[in-house]
Each structure stands twice: as structure tokens, then as C-alpha cells.
Amino acid sequence: MTSSAIIPSPIKPIATLPIDDDLAQALLSSLTEYSAQLHGRRVWLACSGGRDSLALAALCVQLYHHGRLPFLPQLLHVDHGLQADSGVWAQHVARWATAQNLPCQILRAQVKGQDEQAARHARYEVMRAVLNTDDVLLLAHHADDQAETILMRLIQGAGVNGLSGIQPWRTQTQGGRRNALWRPWLTAKRSTISRYAQRLQLPYIDDPTNEAGDNVRSGLRRDVMPVLATYNPNVIDNIARSAQLLSDAQSILNDQAVADLQRVAVNGLQLASAQRVLDTAALNTLPPYRQRQLLHHWLTQDEPLPPTKQLVDAVFGLSRRQDSNHQTALFWQAGLQSYVIRRYRQRLYRISSDWLDWLTLPLGKVEHVISDLTAEVASTPAIRPQPILMILRSDTHFVWQAKIWPHALAALLGGDRSGSATFSKDMLSEGMLRGKLANHQGAMRLSFAPLARQQRVRTVSMPRPQAGKKLYQTLGIPVWLRESLVIVSVDFSHSKDGQDDLIENAAAVPILLLSPFDCWILHTDIMRVESNHPAALNEIAEGIISQIMIQKARQTTKPATPKLRQNPFR
Numbered sequence: 001m002t003s004s005a006i007i008p009s010p011i012k013p014i015a016t017l018p019i020d021d022d023l024a025q026a027l028l029s030s031l032t033e034y035s036a037q038l039h040g041r042r043v044w045l046a047c048s049g050g051r052d053s054l055a056l057a058a059l060c061v062q063l064y065h066h067g068r069l070p071f072l073p074q075l076l077h078v079d080h081g082l083q084a085d086s087g088v089w090a091q092h093v094a095r096w097a098t099a100q101n102l103p104c105q106i107l108r109a110q111v112k113g114q115d116e117q118a119a120r121h122a123r124y125e126v127m128r129a130v131l132n133t134d135d136v137l138l139l140a141h142h143a144d145d146q147a148e149t150i151l152m153r154l155i156q157g158a159g160v161n162g163l164s165g166i167q168p169w170r171t172q173t174q175g176g177r178r179n180a181l182w183r184p185w186l187t188a189k190r191s192t193i194s195r196y197a198q199r200l201q202l203p204y205i206d207d208p209t210n211e212a213g214d215n216v217r218s219g220l221r222r223d224v225m226p227v228l229a230t231y232n233p234n235v236i237d238n239i240a241r242s243a244q245l246l247s248d249a250q251s252i253l254n255d256q257a258v259a260d261l262q263r264v265a266v267n268g269l270q271l272a273s274a275q276r277v278l279d280t281a282a283l284n285t286l287p288p289y290r291q292r293q294l295l296h297h298w299l300t301q302d303e304p305l306p307p308t309k310q311l312v313d314a315v316f317g318l319s320r321r322q323d324s325n326h327q328t329a330l331f332w333q334a335g336l337q338s339y340v341i342r343r344y345r346q347r348l349y350r351i352s353s354d355w356l357d358w359l360t361l362p363l364g365k366v367e368h369v370i371s372d373l374t375a376e377v378a379s380t381p382a383i384r385p386q387p388i389l390m391i392l393r394s395d396t397h398f399v400w401q402a403k404i405w406p407h408a409l410a411a412l413l414g415g416d417r418s419g420s421a422t423f424s425k426d427m428l429s430e431g432m433l434r435g436k437l438a439n440h441q442g443a444m445r446l447s448f449a450p451l452a453r454q455q456r457v458r459t460v461s462m463p464r465p466q467a468g469k470k471l472y473q474t475l476g477i478p479v480w481l482r483e484s485l486v487i488v489s490v491d492f493s494h495s496k497d498g499q500d501d502l503i504e505n506a507a508a509v510p511i512l513l514l515s516p517f518d519c520w521i522l523h524t525d526i527m528r529v530e531s532n533h534p535a536a537l538n539e540i541a542e543g544i545i546s547q548i549m550i551q552k553a554r555q556t557t558k559p560a561t562p563k564l565r566q567n568p569f570r
């Protein structure tokens with residue numbers, strides 16, 4: 001309610017006046033439907049002082065008085081400050097509430113702009129600030145509001161979700177606080193509410209913009225609805241019923257999309273809202289309508305509003321491509337973040353701009369000295385060895401951490417693994433890994449440095465070393481990840497007492513290649529890795545983890561990618 005007219009009639013107590021059966025029925029059956037969600041919750045009622053919300057407040061008072069409603073809501077009235085007399089109306093609502101023994105708070109909103117949308121936004125903001133976690137806010141939207149909403153969306157070309165209209169129960173979370181909006185009157189007609197308000201002589205405030213026809217909604221109300229009613233007098237009820245049916249249909253579509261997404265999402269590559277990845281080969285096995293529905297659902301994750309149909313169609317087109325041109329990037333400015341949607345081979349990526357920016361940050365060189373790896377691995381089982389933790393790149397959004405367990409490193413280097421509880425006897429006796437550096441007793445230095453573009457690298461599964469584009473293609477590294485590759489080298493020339501050990505071939509030897517989501521073991525002359533022990537190799541792989549953590553407000557949340565379980569021997 002942003003403007004006002006008509007001086008209200010005097011305030012009378014209404015508790016004992018006759019109750020409207022239809023309106024009571026609508027409220028009480030919604031109460032039954034959401035009784036589980038309402039249990040133990042505090043209920044507020046958003047009251048503009050207009051006919052609908054004042055009537056809802058009046059009905060609550062009456063039903064409570066008759067013992068048919070288990071709670072009395074507290075009123076919240078928002079003064080938008082847009083009208084000269086808005087303060088007067090706020091006082092009027094407060095006086096009416098006092099006369100009915102209803103608690104009432106008047107809130108002042110700061111509206112940025114002049115339109116209805118700005119007023120609504122500001123109104124919800126201030127009301128949300130008053131609500132505690134899990135509180136419920138009652139709103140007086142009714143069947144006519146629902147019908148107008150659906151017509152508006154229909155002429156805008158909405159899909160099933162949009163055409164399912166205003167929802168009777170909706171939970172929302174903001175700033176870590178969750179609350180629910182409850183609209184029990186979506187099946188009640190405006191005319192019924194009007195009659196009830198008149199019978200009770202409710203002193204409501206009339207909003208002239210409701211009838212003015214100066215926006216789409218009021219134009220539909222004034223010009224279109226009466227015409228539709230000449231074709232079918234039940235038009236309001238019927239449209240509201242269609243909305244309920246479509247709402248059920250939307251729930252089924254959602255369940256289907258969630259189930260499809262589980263089959264199609266690529267698990268090891270998900271990074272909360274920063275990166276979401278689909279397997280297009282799996283996607284393409286679904287019928288096209290389910291693919292489109294799934295893409296719509298996939299894109300909308302983490303966002304309050306869905307993408308346009310045009311974007312979904314473009315993403316659908318991209319997902320069907322098989323060619324080797326991976327340049328296409330579809331941009332989406334969504335409500336909370338912007339994203340780029342890209343394809344690389346049989347993967348479709350939705351990448352946030354923050355994440356893309358992070359991927360271009362320069363990587364420095366970091367080092368870690370291990371004084372005695374053999375001793376660390378052989379430490380008594382009571383003392384659990386600590387992993388080597390290295391931060392490879394970080395900003396306020398993301399931290400890239402490499403985590404290497406000593407036993408995995410020892411196994412890689414073919415060192416003495418006795419005492420390491422995680423290594424099987426089998427592996428020790430058969431000697432899976434043997435190298436010149438086995439059983440080295442002195443200090444060693446691990447260094448982490450960006451992979452240079454022309455640096456030749458050979459993973460244990462590659463027949464020969466490769467560099468640059470060839471290497472990226474062999475390893476399947478998408479273009480935007482290519483500045484985020486790190487070589488881990490080991491160097492034994494660094495000894496505990498600062499004296500260089502005289503070791504043949506003492507230069508740093510690359511042993512691992514890391515990306516934010518992957519890890520490859522490198523083939524070197526000094527290390528002979530035999531890959532005929534898959535279980536044991538996996539055990540090593542689990543001891544070498546490259547992970548991204550998401551930082552929020554300088555707090556590190558749980559790692560977004562738990563453990564890397566891909567086979568690094570590719």
C-alpha cells in the first residue's frame with residue numbers, strides 16, 4: 001500500500017461479530033495443510049491497513065476468540081513514507097490493533113525509487129529484519145491477486161513454474177535466517193473479502209492505485225477480468241485452480257530434474273556455486289524435453305530467479321555440440337552472480353565470474369622442507385603423522401590447498417614405508433615402487449611451482465613427455481584451467497644441517513602435476529612406478545589431495561570438493 005484515500009469509519013471491536021464461513025474455511029484448511037510447518041512457530045501478519053490484510057487480521061481475532069485458531073498473530077505495518085499522510089495511516093492501524101487487543105509494530109521503510117516494486121522490496125527488507133529464524137509471516141494475497149499474477153505471467157510467456165503463480169507457503173533464507181511466507185487466502189475471492197469487510201464495518205484504507213489502471217496488474221483487473229467474466233463467471237476460481245494444478249506439475253518436474261541431475265552431474269568437479277559441471281554424453285541420453293528441463297534446473301541452482309528461455313535454448317544447443325571448437329562462452333548475469341557457460345569435450349561448465357577471475361591469478365613458487373621423511377612415516381602408530389599442507393593460491397573467495405601425507409610421498413619415492421599403518425604388507429613385500437632415492441635419510445625439499453608453458457611433462461601413463469597445448473589436450477584440461485597447473489618437485493640436496501648432501505642427480509625432480517581438481521603422478525628417471533597394483537596406487541592417490549576451499553567473510557568453510565578420488569595414474 002503506497003497511497004491512500006477514504007477516511008475510515010470508527011474503530012469497533014469485532015471479536016464477537018459473525019464470522020464469514022468461506023474465508024474461515026480457506027484459512028483453517030490452509031492451517032491444517034501446513035500444521036507441521038507451523039508447529040511451535042511465531043506468526044506475524046503483514047497488515048497494510050487495506051481491506052484484505054485488515055480483513056485477515058479481523059478473521060484471526062474472531063477465530064482465536066472462538067477457540068478455532070491456536071494463535072493470535074502480531075501485526076507488522078510498514079510505513080513507506082511515500083505519502084504525506086502515511087504516518088497518520090500507520091497510527092490508524094496501530095489504534096485498530098490496540099482496540100482488538102492485537103500486538104502491532106510500525107516499521108519505517110527506506111524506499112529506493114517510486115514504483116510498487118521498490119516499495120515491496122523495501123517492505124520485505126524491514127519486515128525480515130524483525131522476524132526471527134523460522135518465524136512465519138501471514139500475507140493477505142487472494143484468488144484475484146493469483147488470477148492477475150497468472151495473466152500477467154501468461155502474457156510475458158512464463159513456463160510451468162511462473163504459471164503456478166503465487167505459492168501458499170514459501171520458505172526463504174537470507175543472511176543465514178530462514179522464515180516462511182504463508183498465504184492462506186489464495187482460494188478466497190476479493191468480492192467475498194469485500195463483503196466480509198463491509199459486514200464488519202472494518203475501517204480499512206483504500207489504495208486508489210489498485211483501480212487506476214496505470215500499471216499492468218491494475219489494467220488487467222480493470223479492463224480484462226470483467227471481459228473474461230462475461231465468458232465464464234468463475235474465471236477467478238478457475239484460474240486459481242489451474243495455478244494449483246500447475247504447482248503440482250512443477251513439483252513433479254522438479255523431482256524429475258533433481259533425479260536426472262544426480263545421474264548427469266560430474267561429481268569430482270563440483271565447486272559449490274562457483275563451478276557446476278554436467279556430463280553431456282549422459283545428458284544426451286535423455287529425451288530433449290527432459291534435457292531442457294534439467295538445464296533450466298541446473299542453471300537456476302544457487303540463484304533466486306531462473307534464466308530466460310533464450311539462454312536455456314542456447315545452453316541446450318551448446319550441450320549437443322560434438323566438435324572440437326571449445327571457444328563458445330555464454331554469459332549469464334543472474335540475480336546473485338554472473339556466470340559463463342562453456343563446453344569442454346563432453347563436459348558442460350557453469351563457472352562463476354569470481355571463480356574465473358581467481359583462475360587467472362598468478363601462481364608463485366612455494367617450498368616445504370621435510371627433515372626426515374623416513375622418520376615421519378615410521379613414527380609410532382600412537383603419533384599420527386601430519387599431512388604437508390601447502391597453500392598454492394588464495395584470495396578472499398577461494399583457497400587452493402595441496403595436502404600430501406608423508407606415507408604417500410614415501411611410497412611415491414620408493415622409500416622405507418615400514419611403520420606406516422596405511423600400507424599393505426603386500427605392497428611392501430612386492431616392492432611396488434623402487435627408485436634410486438629409496439631409504440634416503442636426510443632432509444628433502446618439496447617445491448610447488450607453476451607449470452611453464454613449454455615445460456615438458458610425462459605422466460606415468462604417457463609414453464613420452466609433452467608440453468603446451470598437446471599436454472593440455474592429452475590430460476583434458478580446459479582452457480580456463482591452464483594457468484592453474486602446478487608442478488611438485490622434490491630436491492634432496494637440502495639436508496637438515498644446512499650442508500648439501502652429495503647426491504648424484506641432486507637437481508629438483510618433478511614428481512606430481514596438480515590442478516585444482518586433479519593430480520597426476522609423473523614419470524621420472526629416478527623413480528620407477530609400476531602400475532600393476534591398482535589398489536595400492538589408489539591408496540597413494542588418496543594421500544595426495546588437491547582441493548579448493550571456499551572462503552566466506554574471511555572464514556573458511558568446509559572444503560567444497562571433499563577428497564579427490566580420481567585415479568592419478570592417467
Ligand SMILES: Nc1ncnc2c1ncn2[C@@H]1O[C@H](COP(=O)(O)OP(=O)(O)OP(=O)(O)O)[C@@H](O)[C@H]1O
Nearest residue numbers: 001046047048050051052053076077078139140141
Ligand atoms: N505497508 C504494508 N505493511 C505491511 N504489510 C503490507 C503492506 N503493504 C502490503 N502488505 C502485505 O502484502 C500483501 C500484498 O500486498 P499488496 O500490495 O498486493 O496489497 P494491498 O493491495 O496493499 O493489500 P491489502 O488490501 O491486503 O492490504 C498485503 O495483503 C499485506 O499482507
